[in-house]
Amino acid sequence: MAIFPRPVSPKNAAGDLWGYLLEKRAHRWPLLGVSMALTWVIIWVFVIDANTNIKPKQNQITYFQNWQADRSDITVILQQKKDLAARVTALHAKQKEMQKVADIFGIEWREDAKRNAAREAEAVRILNAQIDKRLAEAQAKLEAGAPLTTQPPSPASGTVE
Numbered sequence: 001m002a003i004f005p006r007p008v009s010p011k012n013a014a015g016d017l018w019g020y021l022l023e024k025r026a027h028r029w030p031l032l033g034v035s036m037a038l039t040w041v042i043i044w045v046f047v048i049d050a051n052t053n054i055k056p057k058q059n060q061i062t063y064f065q066n067w068q069a070d071r072s073d074i075t076v077i078l079q080q081k082k083d084l085a086a087r088v089t090a091l092h093a094k095q096k097e098m099q100k101v102a103d104i105f106g107i108e109w110r111e112d113a114k115r116n117a118a119r120e121a122e123a124v125r126i127l128n129a130q131i132d133k134r135l136a137e138a139q140a141k142l143e144a145g146a147p148l149t150t151q152p153p154s155p156a157s158g159t160v161e
Contacts, residue, residue: 072138073141073142074142081131084128095113
């Protein structure tokens with residue numbers, strides 16, 4: 001007995017296939033229909049997948065507040081302080097949400113949270129100190145009678161910082 005069959009001619013192979021298809025079997029047509037449907041489903045899934053994530057995305061327009069040109073440095077700095085507090089609050093809310101997800105999946109996060117809490121508190125403290133310093137400088141300028149706003153250097157002046 002040979003391991004591999006001897007080479008067959010295409011004519012004999014086509015004859016065998018035709019003979020097999022002509023045999024009367026009760027399940028012949030339902031299986032043919034199921035196999036054709038499954039083939040078309042696979043082709044359809046490939047076509048759908050080929051069109052996924054290839055189309056250009058719509059540009060996302062981000063609108064920002066229009067600030068008055070004559071607002072004071074103090075107003076700007078106080079707004080930055082409020083924005084920092086809001087950002088920290090939003091970050092903490094997002095962290096709480098992610099910690100719930102981590103608990104669901106059994107991820108250990110408490111040690112990392114303890115380690116990072118001190119670093120985060122230090123970073124927020126430094127940022128608040130910088131903002132407070134700039135606020136004190138702006139108040140000192142205001143008391144000294146300096147102009148209320150500082151104009152950035154114009155691009156035509158050629159100074160680059």
